[in-house]
Amino acid sequence: MAINLFDDKSWLTLRPLTFTRPVADLRVGILTIAEKWGKHLDVAFGFQTEDYLSKKYSVIQAELFINGAICPDTELLEAIANLKDGQVLHAADVVIAYKSSATLQYSEAMSKLERVAYLYGFVKIDYPEQIFGFNDIELQKDFALLTKGKTSAKLSSTNTILGDNIFVEEGATAECSTFNTLQGPIYLGKNSQVWEGCHIRGSFALCHDSQVKMGAKIYGKTTIGPFSRVGGEINNAMIWGYSSKGHEGYLGNSVLGQWCNIGADSNNSNLKNNYAEVRLWDYDKETFRKTGLQFCGLIMADHAKCAINTMFNTGTVAGVSANVFGAGFPRNFIPDFSWGGSHGFDVYALDKMLETTEKVYERRDTALDEIERGIITHIFEITKQYRHF
Numbered sequence: 001m002a003i004n005l006f007d008d009k010s011w012l013t014l015r016p017l018t019f020t021r022p023v024a025d026l027r028v029g030i031l032t033i034a035e036k037w038g039k040h041l042d043v044a045f046g047f048q049t050e051d052y053l054s055k056k057y058s059v060i061q062a063e064l065f066i067n068g069a070i071c072p073d074t075e076l077l078e079a080i081a082n083l084k085d086g087q088v089l090h091a092a093d094v095v096i097a098y099k100s101s102a103t104l105q106y107s108e109a110m111s112k113l114e115r116v117a118y119l120y121g122f123v124k125i126d127y128p129e130q131i132f133g134f135n136d137i138e139l140q141k142d143f144a145l146l147t148k149g150k151t152s153a154k155l156s157s158t159n160t161i162l163g164d165n166i167f168v169e170e171g172a173t174a175e176c177s178t179f180n181t182l183q184g185p186i187y188l189g190k191n192s193q194v195w196e197g198c199h200i201r202g203s204f205a206l207c208h209d210s211q212v213k214m215g216a217k218i219y220g221k222t223t224i225g226p227f228s229r230v231g232g233e234i235n236n237a238m239i240w241g242y243s244s245k246g247h248e249g250y251l252g253n254s255v256l257g258q259w260c261n262i263g264a265d266s267n268n269s270n271l272k273n274n275y276a277e278v279r280l281w282d283y284d285k286e287t288f289r290k291t292g293l294q295f296c297g298l299i300m301a302d303h304a305k306c307a308i309n310t311m312f313n314t315g316t317v318a319g320v321s322a323n324v325f326g327a328g329f330p331r332n333f334i335p336d337f338s339w340g341g342s343h344g345f346d347v348y349a350l351d352k353m354l355e356t357t358e359k360v361y362e363r364r365d366t367a368l369d370e371i372e373r374g375i376i377t378h379i380f381e382i383t384k385q386y387r388h389f
């Protein structure tokens with residue numbers, strides 16, 4: 001058995017985070033959405049996504065298709081298991097899943113297949129701010145999934161642990177730090193490290209091969225993805241992987257993509273001075289969208305970076321490969337492949353960006369292959385309309 005995870009219109013509303021991936025490759029909780037379905041169903045998975053992404057995220061032979069923006073739970077898994085060939089599971093106009101031996105796009109499922117209504121609630125990721133908004137719920141679900149039937153490794157006696165809701169994978173280490181699990185679970189992935197003097201409060205996940213540097217203060221509802229390094233103060237944030245926020249400075253109610261770097265003493269605001277509702281840039285409308293949130297910080301897409309002492313306003317969106325530096329607050333929307341700051345922006349030339357990216361990949365023993373170059377080049381072209389310098 002195998003599944004394909006399809007993108008619906010949420011791929012559009014989740015930009016710029018989805019410029020570089022299908023929706024199901026978003027990490028929320030501990031795992032990506034695709035990994036959640038794969039582990040729950042014990043199946044291989046593929047992706048039905050944008051053409052330019054399909055060489056990296058390919059479709060596979062399967063008869064079961066699941067909405068890549070929807071996170072699994074017990075009721076959903078049961079309902080999908082009961083689907084018969086030729087049926088589509090839906091909630092109002094949302095296609096949740098369909099089973100078909102004929103080749104169909106998700107947009108055809110409601111008109112060509114027998115409808116089965118789903119009457120329960122579920123977690124669906126439609127907007128970037130929902131990633132940190134749902135992170136606590138999904139982290140706790142993933143914690144239960146990953147630790148079921150397993151025995152935790154032991155941490156050094158130099159640490160202080162409040163409560164017992166902690167799981168330590170093989171090779172994870174920590175020294176002289178405090179872990180408070182009374183408000184939520186703490187998960188330390190394989191070969192992860194918590195250096196001396198850190199204070200961490202659950203819910204929290206440190207994925208494999210990542211480090212928390214000395215003296216860090218990390219509050220709940222936070223996930224640090226694989227091969228990342230963090231320090232300073234972090235609250236209710238998602239860092240997907242291969243990214244660094246290694247120094248002092250505050251990151252809160254935020255999402256950082258892959259291959260991002262936050263310079264020393266950089267901070268983001270997550271609350272407006274007048275306590276007003278935060279708005280975020282909407283790529284479809286080319287204007288700012290109301291989020292309904294009072295707390296909302298930085299949304300930073302893959303390959304974006306900022307220099308030391310950067311200040312991000314409440315509700316800032318930084319596009320793919322935005323490079324921010326200089327004094328003062330930059331604008332709340334920093335277009336993809338921008339180079340500059342509050343003093344103004346220029347285009348970050350594609351050849352220069354690829355040259356830097358190749359060096360960044362090499363530092364992590366990873367190659368920037370032609371598929372990845374092709375994706376980056378395509379994003380550079382399709383985002384030109386947003387660079388009004």
